[in-house]
Amino acid sequence: MATLTVAFQGEQGAYGWEAIRAYFGTGSEPLPCRTFRDTFDAVQSGKADRGLVPVENSQAGSINEVYDLLGTSGLIVAGERCHRVDLCLMALPGQPLEAIRKVISHPVALAQCDPYLRSLGVEIEVGYDTAGSAKQVQEGRLMGVGAVAGRGAAEVYGLTVLAERIQTVKENFTRFIEIRRAPVEIQAGPQKTMLCVTLAHKAGSLHRALGVFAERGINLLTLESRPSRERPWEYRFYLDVDGAPWESAVGEALVALQGEAVRIQILGTFPRDLGCEG
Secondary structure (H helix, E strand, C coil), X not given: CCCCEEEEECCCCCHHHHHHHHHHCCCCEEEEECCHHHHHHHHHHCCCCEEEEEEEECCCEECHHHHHHHXXXXXXXXXXXXXXXXXXXXXXXXXXXHHCCEEXXXXXXXXXXXXXXXXXXXXXXXXXXXXXXXXXXXXXXXXCEEEEECHHHHHHHCCEEEEECCCCCCCCEEEEEEEECCCCCCCCCCEEEEEEEEECCCXXXXXXXXXXXXXXXXXXXXXXXXXXXXXXXXXEEEEEEXXXXXXXXXXHHHHHHCCCCCEEEEEEEEECCHHHHC
């Protein structure tokens, strides 16, 4: 059986790398990509069989770039995984916590553990990626320098964890979605459908569009808005709908929605990860 290659944004040991191992299993082959655009391109070109990209973090909110790429890439959303994000401070082996004078990490990770880092009185340096910062410490043999990343990064780069769960809000999760080129077989269990709906810039258009779901008792699990970039003041709305298009209520709602929307894209229907819903 061929190894499944899965693209993700970041370096080996990043949270996306951890989520791939949890979602696809340790037999999969993570493919690091520099940017989210590169991740989508890897799947579109066939360089990767799948992609796993974050759409939201429970503390930092939505990842707008990923939503924009979903609306234009033509790729299909085939699943989701909510992955716990525990931030660790790590450094080269043999150094005590008191020896750390500088800490490097992604700006979101630094913000999420800012009170802890301020208590240490260390200099802060912004990096492009959490695991990339751990890699920088390891490759540069940087003494007195720590990185904030996941435990997976310490494992990959041979660093020692000096402190763990240093984020201010301890319950911290990132929701990842699986992207692929081809449709997937229907799976058993509660389903979720992700839609991209473009609405005209007219009074009441969003109210009427959402009303087609409310009238049929359909729960909307997520609602995000992004500029369409096609016409000024026209927006794309990304909706996670509780249910599948082949269910009567959802199917009827989608038919009714056609009368309110400029464009409707069904990005994918997949089993719900109930861990993503609190």
